[in-house]
Amino acid sequence: MISVASLDHLVLTVQSIELTSEFYRRVLGMRISVFGQGRTALCFGEQKINLHQAGAEFEPKAKHPTPGSADLCFVCHGTMQQLLAHLAKCDIPIEQGPVQRTGAQSPINSVYFRDPDNNLIELSIPLVTR
Secondary structure, rough: OOOOOOOEEEHHHHHHHHHHHHHHHHHHEEEEEEEEEEEEEEEEEOEEEEEEEEOOOOOOOOOOOOOOOOOOEEEEEOOOHHHHHHHOOOOOOOOOEEEEEEEEOOEEEEEEEEEEOOOOEEEEOEEEEE
16 A cells, blocks of 8 residues: 655646746745746745646646635744734735644644735644644
8 A cells, every 4th residue: 555755746727927936936935946848836845836827737737727726834934923024024915814723743823815816825833843
């Protein structure tokens, strides 16, 4: 029997690869990587998010790729106060939070906002040290 070890990448279908790349670089500190034949990925830690341009997705693709259909949670370093100050500096309106949630590894304290395609983005700070 096999078991999943980790997530390598996921795909976001977006209206503008350029606008999305700049948002995730500026707000979340992700690195922009161009690979293959001009494809774009957002890199962080040991993972990446591949970006597909809506209407020109790379094959194979999801059955119904749609900008704004994702709900993503990212675990961050630092404190909630630092996270909130950074989002304020970036002029990112908070939709909800801080609120306590149940993360994959521990309880987390989270805030929610939207990216340029209206995907729901959750940034979290673990409440216990891993």
